[in-house]
Amino acid sequence: MLEKLIGKNLVLLENVDIGFSDGLNIATGETGAGKSLILNTLVCFPLKKFPNELIHDRNKDTKITIKIRLDNKNINDLLAKEGILKTDENAIEITRDINSKSISKFYINGIKVKPQLISILFDSYFSFFVQGAQSLLMDKKFQLQLLDKYLRLDKLCTSFKDSFGQFYSIKKTYFDLVKQKEQIDEKRDLFEFQLSELDKIKITSLEQELELIESQKKEKEIRENRDLIEEIVQTIDDRGLSFAIDLNRKISRTTLGNDEIQKLTDDLVFNMKELSYEFSKLSSESETINQDQGLNEDDLFILRELKRKYQLSTNELVEKKQEIKNLLSGQESLNDRISSCYIDYKDAEKKSSQIALKLSAERKKGSIKLVKLIKKGLKDLGIPNSTWIIGTREKEMDYSGIDDVEFMFSANPDFSPEPLKSVASGGELSRIMLVLALEISKVFESKIILFDEPDVGLGGAVAEKLGEKISALSQSCQVLCISHLPQVASFANNHFLIIKRLEGRKTSISIKKLSREGRVLEIARMLSGKNIENEALILADKMIK
Template sequence: MLLNLHVKNFAIIDEVDITLKDGLNILTGETGAGKSIIIGSVNVCLGGKISKDIIRHGADYAMVELLFETNSRMVTDKMKELDLPFDDGQVLITRKITNGKSISKINGETVTAQNLKEIAGLLIDIHGQHEHQSLLYRENYLDIIDRFAKEEASAIKQGLSKEYDTLAELKRQLSQLKIDEDKRLREISYLEYEVKEITEAHLKQGEDKELDDEYKKLSNARIIAEGLSQVHEYMGYQSAGSAGDNIGRSVKQLAKLMDYDKELKGFYNQIIDLETLVDEFNRNLSEYTSDLSNHEENFKGIEERLNLINHLKAKYGNSLEDIEKVMEEGEEKLEQYYHYEETLQALNRKIGQQEKEVKSLCEKLSEIREKNAKILSARIREALLDLNFLDIQFTIELTRKEHYSPNGFDDAEFLISVNPGEELKILSKVASGGELSRIMLAIKSVFADKDEIEALIFDEIDTGISGRTAQKVSEKLSEISKSHQVICITHLAQIASMADNHYIIEKHTDGITTKTDIRQLKEEESIAEIARILGGTVITKTVIESAKEMKQMAKKNKKS
């Protein structure tokens, strides 16, 4: 559930902090008080689009924080998958906006927009005008059925997607392979040339780097030789004052002095070792310099080899691995072209077998959808009756497309009749805005027992309704709130009276700046707010009594 909402410098909001509770949380307020801004801030925090004027005038940044508490296994698994800290069952989502840019964090760790939406989609479901308008588009219907049938359909859909991708790849291979005889012969000739050119190069992995190093050394041989000659002069015996000459003199001197003091033998032994090391160093240096002086022939061979390798890289790839891959693919294609008819037949057989597998999975998925569509349509109809559709008919019709896709070969249509005697018609052509909101609420109530998402937000759920219908909607929201945390913005007294927790959104101005605040109402304040909704500008004793009666009736309905 959503425990806390903290908004700062967001539109006309200076700073609000609200602690939400379990059950049915109702938010009310005057028109223009900022109710839509509250929902907008939640949407932004969960990865929604950022408008240019989102930062409060005069502020440097805007920030929204949502604190959730959950024991959902799906959330636990997703947090673990994304390597995010998650110890006490709490998830803190923060989004800070500065100069059109934003940074999102989950439990203190910066996350991508995609990861944010993945986590948010498991924690809260926001239902507003946009969502119930989605019922106007039939491409959304199949997804609703699949969500209802996910326990049966999920594994089949995953398998179908995988098998369909395999089929698509086989068809791609067939398309590439299908060529006329002249082109096939040209392809063979070209591939044979490529494979031969690469094969005859006898490339070895890592060879190019070794040759580059050797080329660098030999191309700078003169500079190296001159430098080593100087080193040899410093370390050798030819020059007075060189290391070798001084060490030799020191050896002779210590040999004489040992006759007078036996303790000097230790120094003598050390300098003998040093002389041996210097001798070995000078010998190795001379050999290296001698080899370097005979570099011309090696240099030419290395240069030619590097030119060949770089030529092949320019044609076939940036690395020896790329070149080898080109050769392997060329050899594989040659085998196919050498045995063209056999390859075509084998590939067609594979495609045929794969099509059978895909068709079989499509049929299984379709059977699952047919069965669940009947159950779902019956439950939606029952929920619609609860929402004051007096003589409603509702059904889900599944048809099959001529082709299959990663999502099967089904197409879905929602059909409805809202008046007695009327035939079933396509939902998108007959339902009004108010009816769409109630239909979506009916769908939400059906999914309440199946959905693991613990928090639901309803905005504009009361569009186009009043009276008895509004009462029915309030009862349905209360019913859903028994298993989910429900947060609902409303302008109807019937819905407000059903609140377990009632909050008011208020706008204050000092003539210069405008602020929006939100606070929880006590029982008496809740009655006064319901009276305001009922009575408008004039609140009489009769209106207040009506508000009290509505609260009392709501409490009775909750108990029954």
């Protein structure tokens, strides 16, 4: 049960504190008084983004607190896991703080919680039927959701969606593999030709390519200076070395030399020999410079041509070559994967189809009962001779099952039923939506049901019948209802009057809980307008249940 709504900095409701009771809570007021703001605050409370239009001053913080009394074991266990202990006879306080940057934080009994927990609580305890819902009624997807909700097929629907999700994933994998195989088969000749070209590449990395370029550069320099190198070697061998040897011999015969001089002449002879050796080696190096790698200038030319042709770098060419090899060599492995995946795909399809058939059978069986209830409900609300069919046709399996469901309606018995979007007027859609809301609320486990002006377009005995139905519903759950008809308001267990006030340039709303005398006055106003007549007061007193 919703016990209290407290709001700070809400539009027209800067500081609001409303206490609700069991049974039927009804709010009334003049047109434009802002009756729906209370309901909208509750509807938007769990949303990811709270609407700015419901905030009075966006530069200030906004705070909304609701107090709920719980009696759901699953929810109690969930709260206990979050470390939230209930107080005051199973009551909890849920708070939403919204700062000036529109950032929200949620709390339960002062403990910060995730928004997902708030959504679970609202889904478990609240059911909203607001203005504009009748337009959704023309959408076949929404119609199917209503049917499943009425038949309480949530668990079966969830089971099917999980199964179908697995099937869809396996199916996608299977067809991706088949497509991959088809692409390989279609391009096999191309792949084999490309591989024959790429196999000509002996250079296997960018580093090796750079080393070869440097080697080619060095080889070219040696080649260009070969004659000079040979001349230097010949000069050293013919004159330089013999001079150094002769000088060393002459110095060694004299008594003037010392150890240091002898060492220098010995080094001179040795260095001349080394110099000759190094230049001789340099002369022949161009012939063996790439023998260790087995690479030559032709290899570099092939690489450059293929890089230009494929518009790829050296490393990318090597990777492409390996990819093509893997594709061609993995053909047998791919065939095995396709065969295995096909078995999984068919098994998953069979499992999903079985659940879909069970779901379809439940929908068809349950729709017969719902049709009868809708026809009876429409009769009570002033459409006595309607024809109603819930049409089902088989479709390709998707996340909703195999049923293409559509509500078919005719207000007159001599006309065949047609889809709602084709034949139902606005007033008829409102009544149909109301009947569905009432019937769904009877079976749905929500403890708090909110109606926003369900009596639009109704009047007289039909409006009174609606009041009876909502009152009967409130015997098993708490109902909050915005109404503009005295026939409905007269059934209230708890009656609120919404008054809009203008003080200077400031507009605000006040909410007043009415005593019996106050209820008589308000219902009399609803009957006769601002100028309340004595007859209206007498009738209002009689109408109050």
